Amino acid sequence: MDMNTIEAVVPTTDPDQYRDGDAWLAGGTVLFSYGSQTLTRLLDITTAGWKAITVREDGIEFAATCTIAELYALPGDPALPDGWKAMELVRPACDAFVASFKVWNLSTMGGNIATSLPAGPIISLCSALDAVAEIHGPAGALRRQPVAELVTGNGSNTLGPGELIRSLHVPAHALRARTAFRRLSLSNLGRTGVMVIGRVDDDGLFTLTVSGSTKRPVQLRFAAGHHPRPTELLAELKSRIAPEAYHDDIHGRTRWREEMTHRLGLEVLAELLPATRGPIEG
Numbered sequence: 001m002d003m004n005t006i007e008a009v010v011p012t013t014d015p016d017q018y019r020d021g022d023a024w025l026a027g028g029t030v031l032f033s034y035g036s037q038t039l040t041r042l043l044d045i046t047t048a049g050w051k052a053i054t055v056r057e058d059g060i061e062f063a064a065t066c067t068i069a070e071l072y073a074l075p076g077d078p079a080l081p082d083g084w085k086a087m088e089l090v091r092p093a094c095d096a097f098v099a100s101f102k103v104w105n106l107s108t109m110g111g112n113i114a115t116s117l118p119a120g121p122i123i124s125l126c127s128a129l130d131a132v133a134e135i136h137g138p139a140g141a142l143r144r145q146p147v148a149e150l151v152t153g154n155g156s157n158t159l160g161p162g163e164l165i166r167s168l169h170v171p172a173h174a175l176r177a178r179t180a181f182r183r184l185s186l187s188n189l190g191r192t193g194v195m196v197i198g199r200v201d202d203d204g205l206f207t208l209t210v211s212g213s214t215k216r217p218v219q220l221r222f223a224a225g226h227h228p229r230p231t232e233l234l235a236e237l238k239s240r241i242a243p244e245a246y247h248d249d250i251h252g253r254t255r256w257r258e259e260m261t262h263r264l265g266l267e268v269l270a271e272l273l274p275a276t277r278g279p280i281e282g
Contacts, residue, residue: 018162064110096121128197193252198268213257
């Protein structure tokens with residue numbers, strides 16, 4: 001889509017250059033799909049030269065400009081340490097884009113998070129793995145925030161004027177975890193309507209991350225000595241996620257998303273913690 005209000009494209013990663021009417025440009029796949037009648041400049045970070053992926057002992061750092069194609073290729077990298085079982089989540093999450101070749105090679109991890117749509121699969125992946133975003137702001141400001149907290153609703157987040165996601169750090173303890181992945185849409189090639197990801201860490205902590213069905217990611221955590229039975233998990237899901245917290249659009253109505261969230265949550269629990277199986281009441 002042409003955006004005839006744009007007066008300049010500025011190659012920069014400096015938040016101090018930001019002014020009203022600007023938008024950061026990474027892949028631009030959503031920006032150019034929907035267009036804008038108010039933007040006057042695009043601040044292009046694609047020429048920054050940031051290394052897409054850095055594997056370290058304490059986890060993985062992804063540049064905000066890391067493309068989905070680069071992320072998808074990562075599980076085959078021989079440099080990855082043995083035992084990072086959670087890498088099996090990467091390709092299913094990427095596949096959830098149901099994207100064209102063009103989008104696959106242009107869309108970025110940072111852009112998916114900053115756009116903050118409920119169906120954003122990078123939001124789901126990063127939230128499930130306790131990823132923390134490094135955010136740069138004007139006047140040298142720097143802060144870090146978990147991705148699960150950064151996204152606050154459908155198209156909304158905590159980013160202020162001029163703030164820029166620089167990188168995403170996924171900790172090693174989450175990468176070592178056992179995981180289970182579930183996703184549903186109303187059609188085989190449809191937008192994600194529900195995504196539930198479970199994780200069991202080495203210390204037994206069970207984390208269930210709900211996204212896609214909800215306007216923002218929701219996480220439930222249960223310590224090793226307090227793993228929930230199915231009925232308890234359902235009660236917790238109902239307590240933590242109010243009906244109005246579920247997203248509602250043509251890709252899934254609220255009631256369907258709620259019911260499928262409960263169903264997939266129970267499937268994940270049974271896969272990761274089979275000892276908790278029991279009758280479901282109510």
